[in-house]
Amino acid sequence: MPRERGRRTGVAFVVGTCLAAAVAGQTDPHPTPRQPSTAEQKRGSAEAPTHAPHLVLHPSLAFAHVQAGNAAAVAALAAGKQAPAPAPRPTGAGKYVVAVLVCADADVEVAPLLGLARADVLVVATPGPFASPETAALLERTVATERLCLVVVLGHPGCAAAAARATDVLERRFTAARTEAQRRQQPLPKTLACLQTELLLATSAVLQKAVQADTLRILPAELDARSGRITWHHQRADVMPLAPVK
Numbered sequence: 001m002p003r004e005r006g007r008r009t010g011v012a013f014v015v016g017t018c019l020a021a022a023v024a025g026q027t028d029p030h031p032t033p034r035q036p037s038t039a040e041q042k043r044g045s046a047e048a049p050t051h052a053p054h055l056v057l058h059p060s061l062a063f064a065h066v067q068a069g070n071a072a073a074v075a076a077l078a079a080g081k082q083a084p085a086p087a088p089r090p091t092g093a094g095k096y097v098v099a100v101l102v103c104a105d106a107d108v109e110v111a112p113l114l115g116l117a118r119a120d121v122l123v124v125a126t127p128g129p130f131a132s133p134e135t136a137a138l139l140e141r142t143v144a145t146e147r148l149c150l151v152v153v154l155g156h157p158g159c160a161a162a163a164a165r166a167t168d169v170l171e172r173r174f175t176a177a178r179t180e181a182q183r184r185q186q187p188l189p190k191t192l193a194c195l196q197t198e199l200l201l202a203t204s205a206v207l208q209k210a211v212q213a214d215t216l217r218i219l220p221a222e223l224d225a226r227s228g229r230i231t232w233h234h235q236r237a238d239v240m241p242l243a244p245v246k
Helices: 002-026 038-043 059-078 133-146 169-184 188-203 205-212
Strands: 098-103 121-126 150-155 217-223 230-232
Touching: 059 150, 059 217, 098 133, 121 133, 133 188, 133 205, 150 188, 169 188, 188 205, 188 217, 205 217
Parallel strands: 098 121, 098 150, 150 217
Antiparallel strands: 217 230
């Protein structure tokens, strides 16, 4: 009897030990994570490593989009029709496809002339258009927070703000612009747009750095309000897919 009791006790101990080990294995507080197999990675398993690139709109593509939009709008207006509906916004655009610095005296809706919805255009209307420190600050913020990649400085002929008004501050700025236009031997609207483009780059280190990195381009242009046509006054290198090495 003592021998039989000892044998039963030994069997019970072994069984109990095995059960304990099994339970411990099921509730391991620090299990080794299972690595996805090669086949799972190829099938796109949820456990497989993934790469989700963040698309960013290049300035040259933004320019091509607004240039094509303006061509379509001009053709429609010439045929006596309304500007066509906006095309789908380009992939990778931030909150705005383009910012337009336009003269407050230009009585036009800029967005349809660029083939864009109003929400896709940051319109900054100023007399002239003259760039101010506040304008530069707004553009800097939008570049930094909204991935703005294209700015258009849009002048127009027949600007009422350019009419002489004694010696007020606006007239003094126009007088300086007229003098520079004569020196460059070119029309005032073109000179003014080019001057404001140069001013933005000269006075803003943030915008200048973005242009140097080719994540931003600032282009001067001129609007014919009657036809809706935009004439671009930049150099060819300013809209190349890759910025030239300087």
